[in-house]
Amino acid sequence: MSRIQTTFAALKQQGKTALIPYITAGDPHPKHTVDLLHTLVKNGADMIELGVPFSDPMADGPVIQRASERALMHKVGLTAVLEMVKTFRLTNQTTPIILMGYANPIEAIGPKAFADRAKAADVDGVITVDYPPEECGEFVQELRSRDIDPIFLLSPTTEPKRVDLIVSQASGFVYYVSLKGVTGAANLDIIEVSERVAAIRKQTNLPVGVGFGIRDAVTAKATAAIADAVVVGSRMVQLIEASTDDNLLSNVAALMTELKTAVDSATKSI
Amino acid sequence: MQLYDMPDARGHFGQFGGTFVAETLVEALDELRMMYEKYRHDPVFLAEFAHDLKHFVGRPSPVYHAKRWSDKVGGAQIYLKREDLNHTGAHKINNTVGQALLAKRMGKPRVIAETGAGQHGVATATIAARMGLECVVYMGSEDIKRQAPNVFRMKLLGATVVPVESGSKTLKDALNEAMRDWVTNVHNTFYIIGTVAGPHPYPMMVRDFQAVIGVEAKIQMQEMVGRQPDAVIACVGGGSNAMGIFYPYIDVPNVRLIGVEAAGHGLETGMHAAPLTTNSPVGVLHGNRTYLMQDADGNIIETHSVSAGLDYPGVGPEHAWLKDIKRAEYVGITDDEAMTAFHSLCRTEGIIPALESSHALAHAEKMAKTMRKDEIILVNLSGRGDKDINTVAKLANITL
Numbered sequence: 001m002s003r004i005q006t007t008f009a010a011l012k013q014q015g016k017t018a019l020i021p022y023i024t025a026g027d028p029h030p031k032h033t034v035d036l037l038h039t040l041v042k043n044g045a046d047m048i049e050l051g052v053p054f055s056d057p058m059a060d061g062p063v064i065q066r067a068s069e070r071a072l073m074h075k076v077g078l079t080a081v082l083e084m085v086k087t088f089r090l091t092n093q094t095t096p097i098i099l100m101g102y103a104n105p106i107e108a109i110g111p112k113a114f115a116d117r118a119k120a121a122d123v124d125g126v127i128t129v130d131y132p133p134e135e136c137g138e139f140v141q142e143l144r145s146r147d148i149d150p151i152f153l154l155s156p157t158t159e160p161k162r163v164d165l166i167v168s169q170a171s172g173f174v175y176y177v178s179l180k181g182v183t184g185a186a187n188l189d190i191i192e193v194s195e196r197v198a199a200i201r202k203q204t205n206l207p208v209g210v211g212f213g214i215r216d217a218v219t220a221k222a223t224a225a226i227a228d229a230v231v232v233g234s235r236m237v238q239l240i241e242a243s244t245d246d247n248l249l250s251n252v253a254a255l256m257t258e259l260k261t262a263v264d265s266a267t268k269s270i
Numbered sequence: 271m272q273l274y275d276m277p278d279a280r281g282h283f284g285q286f287g288g289t290f291v292a293e294t295l296v297e298a299l300d301e302l303r304m305m306y307e308k309y310r311h312d313p314v315f316l317a318e319f320a321h322d323l324k325h326f327v328g329r330p331s332p333v334y335h336a337k338r339w340s341d342k343v344g345g346a347q348i349y350l351k352r353e354d355l356n357h358t359g360a361h362k363i364n365n366t367v368g369q370a371l372l373a374k375r376m377g378k379p380r381v382i383a384e385t386g387a388g389q390h391g392v393a394t395a396t397i398a399a400r401m402g403l404e405c406v407v408y409m410g411s412e413d414i415k416r417q418a419p420n421v422f423r424m425k426l427l428g429a430t431v432v433p434v435e436s437g438s439k440t441l442k443d444a445l446n447e448a449m450r451d452w453v454t455n456v457h458n459t460f461y462i463i464g465t466v467a468g469p470h471p472y473p474m475m476v477r478d479f480q481a482v483i484g485v486e487a488k489i490q491m492q493e494m495v496g497r498q499p500d501a502v503i504a505c506v507g508g509g510s511n512a513m514g515i516f517y518p519y520i521d522v523p524n525v526r527l528i529g530v531e532a533a534g535h536g537l538e539t540g541m542h543a544a545p546l547t548t549n550s551p552v553g554v555l556h557g558n559r560t561y562l563m564q565d566a567d568g569n570i571i572e573t574h575s576v577s578a579g580l581d582y583p584g585v586g587p588e589h590a591w592l593k594d595i596k597r598a599e600y601v602g603i604t605d606d607e608a609m610t611a612f613h614s615l616c617r618t619e620g621i622i623p624a625l626e627s628s629h630a631l632a633h634a635e636k637m638a639k640t641m642r643k644d645e646i647i648l649v650n651l652s653g654r655g656d657k658d659i660n661t662v663a664k665l666a667n668i669t670l
């Protein structure tokens with residue numbers, strides 16, 4: 001069983017929902033990233049989505065775009081991100097790390113070489129925003145043959161037939177994007193989301209994570225009631241952007257504590 | 271001989287092209303693909319398209335024998351396909367007419383576009399005004415500075431021009447921003463992409479709408495000189511004017527197809543926009559796989575060209591394919607070479623060419639010198655240079 005699967009299985013036994021924060025590697029400065037990862041874990045992260053900076057983040061809103069630009073100013077690319085994961089693993093061998101990014105940095109290395117290097121760095125899952133299942137068969141094989149979970153997004157406009165195709169490629173979990181639009185957009189409609197998540201569950205036994213639009217304790221709690229994982233991205237990155245070197249870790253710890261309390265207090269309706 | 275039949279059903283030209291987009295865009299692209307499949311051979315749709323090209327755009331655009339310039343260059347006879355004479359001053363309008371007709375049939379009241387030099391933005395704003403569609407154009411703030419007259423034209427036509435401040439603040443960033451708008455407003459918005467790039471079906475659809483250039487040229491060359499040219503030359507940024515004139519010639523033997531990329535300050539300086547000429551690595555950007563200017567980490571690097579319309583780090587996937595199968599050749603022309611050709615055409619023929627098209631002219635000049643006087647080069651004069659007068663004046667240290 002992969003680390004992601006083990007984590008979900010353990011949480012399920014406790015009747016809990018996973019909290020998955022997102023940060024962009026190298027933001028605000030590469031020297032902070034590994035410390036931030038440990039801070040996230042210490043304050044309730046069950047898994048972490050680690051963004052790989054990219055020059056043209058087409059699916060991201062301004063908040064995560066700026067994070068990518070800050071990281072790229074310090075020349076943090078995919079190779080540097082894998083080194084950060086290695087360093088993190090020196091003292092943490094249990095928390096799943098999911099890389100999230102775009103296809104081209106992977107294309108630049110090649111799918112097979114990337115899978116080798118991700119495995120060597122002990123990465124657990126990969127979300128590639130612009131690799132739809134039709135275009136990444138070989139890549140999925142390379143990941144799965146190394147027990148790395150390829151994680152796919154499902155959107156409000158994904159037709160049921162396509163959900164079948166996607167879940168046949170996916171492992172670990174599927175990630176339901178709760179809004180039309182880019183990351184960091186407006187608030188989510190929890191009733192619509194819960195109907196969609198229920199429909200997805202009829203088509204797969206994979207855990208369902210929900211992200212996009214979760215900004216505070218209220219939305220985190222409401223989402224935790226219906227999902228297996230709650231992903232918080234833009235809100236976290238916004239806080240990092242607004243912090244200084246001195247209060248960065250304490251600010252992040254405080255937000256994580258708030259979110260963790262909210263997620264744990266949800267009454268599961270699944 | 272097997273006829274050229276590309277792309278495949280999912281938009282692949284060999285390893286190039288495809289549909290590399292976020293899941294949020296898949297349904298919108300499926301809808302577009304189905305609608306385009308429905309209408310691309312529909313006689314009523316095609317008749318309406320042809321009618322608008324004739325009466326609104328002013329087609330067919332003439333082919334003109336640049337006799338004095340050919341004599342001055344000394345060598346092959348150079349003919350110009352006069353896309354500069356189209357309404358709005360460039361080939362871009364052909365495609366926007368086609369896509370706007372499709373938007374109408376799909377019931378989308380709002381159109382968006384990205385633009386580099388501003389020609390595609392103007393063409394989109396123009397057709398949107400005529401059809402009563404809301405129009406938003408994304409343009410890099412660097413390009414807004416370089417192309418002030420076109421920005422004003424778009425505003426006169428009722429479009430909203432949104433400056434894009436992210437990344438390199440040029441065409442690629444405008445495309446990113448337009449994609450973000452489309453993901454968010456997909457229910458009421460049609461994205462009119464201006465070049466033969468982007469996810470399937472855009473490279474094919476834009477090519478098809480632009481193919482009128484080559485279709486006309488084939489008839490016109492036959493009428494004028496009784497044969498087809500020895501070489502067809504066009505500039506390539508994303509590559510829509512080149513695909514438009516190349517496509518009908520792909521199956522015509524003995525016609526060399528030559529795409530001219532922007533070599534900027536020189537290919538050896540790295541300050542250029544010539545991914546094909548320099549054999550850049552293959553990668554994925556803006557929804558398709560193609561040759562891309564990028565660093566070792568797969569991040570897109572900044573490009574340079576005096577002409578905003580060629581300032582793009584990738585290239586349409588069909589050009590990548592035509593390069594690999596050796597049906598087309600790709601070369602680079604520097605800023606300086608393009609400027610020389612620009613002035614030369616102005617003075618010799620009374621035609622002010624766009625800086626983009628001046629790259630094609632400069633290569634035609636080079637090639638013609640090596641050819642016989644009875645040989646023929648057809649250059650796609652893709653646009654007129656009125657929009658570039660500020661850039662040209664600045665280069666000559668002249669205040670207008």
